[in-house]
Amino acid sequence: MNPEIRALFPGAEEQVYLDISARALVPEPVRAAIADHLRTRMLRGGDKDAMRAVVEETRSSFAGLIGARPDEIAITKNVSEGLNLFGTSLPWEPGDNVVLCPALEHPNNIYLWHNLARLRGIEVRSVAPDGGHVPVDAMRAAMDRRTRLVTIPSVSFAPGFITDMKGIAAAARRVGAVTLVDAAQSIGALRTDVEELGIDALAVATQKCLLAEYGFGFLYVRRELADTLVPVHLARFGVALDAHETAYVDGELRYALGALRFDVGNYNYLGAAAAGAALELLESWGVGRVERFVRHLAADLADRLADLDLPVAGGRSGSHLAHIVCVGKSGGGRHYSADDPAMNSLHRHLKASGIRLAIRSGVLRFSVGVYNNEEDISRVVEAAREWRARRG
Numbered sequence: 001m002n003p004e005i006r007a008l009f010p011g012a013e014e015q016v017y018l019d020i021s022a023r024a025l026v027p028e029p030v031r032a033a034i035a036d037h038l039r040t041r042m043l044r045g046g047d048k049d050a051m052r053a054v055v056e057e058t059r060s061s062f063a064g065l066i067g068a069r070p071d072e073i074a075i076t077k078n079v080s081e082g083l084n085l086f087g088t089s090l091p092w093e094p095g096d097n098v099v100l101c102p103a104l105e106h107p108n109n110i111y112l113w114h115n116l117a118r119l120r121g122i123e124v125r126s127v128a129p130d131g132g133h134v135p136v137d138a139m140r141a142a143m144d145r146r147t148r149l150v151t152i153p154s155v156s157f158a159p160g161f162i163t164d165m166k167g168i169a170a171a172a173r174r175v176g177a178v179t180l181v182d183a184a185q186s187i188g189a190l191r192t193d194v195e196e197l198g199i200d201a202l203a204v205a206t207q208k209c210l211l212a213e214y215g216f217g218f219l220y221v222r223r224e225l226a227d228t229l230v231p232v233h234l235a236r237f238g239v240a241l242d243a244h245e246t247a248y249v250d251g252e253l254r255y256a257l258g259a260l261r262f263d264v265g266n267y268n269y270l271g272a273a274a275a276g277a278a279l280e281l282l283e284s285w286g287v288g289r290v291e292r293f294v295r296h297l298a299a300d301l302a303d304r305l306a307d308l309d310l311p312v313a314g315g316r317s318g319s320h321l322a323h324i325v326c327v328g329k330s331g332g333g334r335h336y337s338a339d340d341p342a343m344n345s346l347h348r349h350l351k352a353s354g355i356r357l358a359i360r361s362g363v364l365r366f367s368v369g370v371y372n373n374e375e376d377i378s379r380v381v382e383a384a385r386e387w388r389a390r391r392g
């Protein structure tokens with residue numbers, strides 16, 4: 001991307017920031033939108049209709065970003081809420097099953113299924129990963145006619161490989177199951193067309209590649225499917241009413257169209273202001289361009305770290321790679337340290353060299369954002385080379 005884009009992110013010059021998979025650096029226009037929102041609230045109290053209009057703009061922009069329609073998008077506060085709203089609203093029967101690959105899922109896309117096992121008597125079918133990938137064949141083999149839902153990450157939070165969403169969704173459809181995608185790690189970084197992928201639902205929040213704040217997110221649900229679902233949580237904005245939001249109209253309960261029925265109560269209007277500004281930036285750059293850029297930098301990083309004989313997950317660059325590069329042996333480990341003492345030592349050295357990265361599932365995780373540049377990649381490679389040389 002060009003230097004003017006990087007200049008919108010003052011944090012990009014403060015450090016080598018390779019941690020968008022935890023949270024992005026916030027760009028200046030997002031800070032300004034938040035400040036404007038607060039200023040209006042502080043000086044004039046704010047106008048609810050105007051604030052709701054901002055929410056609707058974000059709904060439309062987000063729909064545009066994934067090839068959906070606005071009435072297929074619910075507003076949520078985070079990924080988990082989207083996953084839960086959708087998961088709990090399906091018409092489960094005891095003995096139905098959900099198929100997932102828990103080793104590659106964030107815990108927030110695991111707990112709810114075990115909770116549904118307790119609440120509704122469903123079966124949780126766990127499939128083992130294959131070399132850091134969600135294995136299409138094993139996922140397919142785990143499905144049967146009692147499979148109601150298959151859930152996958154679009155890109156795993158570690159080691160960060162791209163899931164074959166199309167292949168898995170096609171297999172799910174064949175047994176009459178729906179596909180739910182945890183897209184926390186990809187929306188805003190990778191082009192996404194829900195129709196082309198053949199998926200039924202998708203959840204994301206805005207603090208990562210959507211470049212905005214915590215506490216705001218989106219849930220996509222395919223319109224024909226959403227219209228058949230009974231939302232487990234219900235409040236004013238999920239009800240089809242032509243009255244003011246504070247009016248209670250007795251009579252037949254009608255849900256709002258499509259995914260709008262999943263909107264619950266007032267919105268995080270501050271989060272919407274931030275997301276609106278970020279979505280405007282992404283629209284102006286084009287996500288296709290962002291994707292080419294971040295994948296190019298990630299591929300370069302993977303190849304150059306592999307050249308240093310570091311254990312890059314998945315090896316050299318390839319079609320599996322998105323904007324995340326992991327180093328180390330995946331699987332074990334905790335959040336703040338790797339199992340391998342050498343990786344902990346490398347992590348300490350990189351941190352001391354001004355590089356911001358993460359440890360997830362026992363591996364070092366570098367995640368590239370639109371604000372990074374070739375120089376950032378070179379600084380990581382140089383620091384890693386220095387570490388190697390010191391260790392002899």
Ligand SMILES: Cc1ncc(COP(=O)(O)O)c(C=O)c1O
Nearest residue numbers: 078079080106108157182184205
């Ligand atoms: C794949 C994935 N899902 C979910 C989350 C977080 O979920 P939530 O927004 O509900 O906190 C993260 C990261 O924080 C993630 O990487």
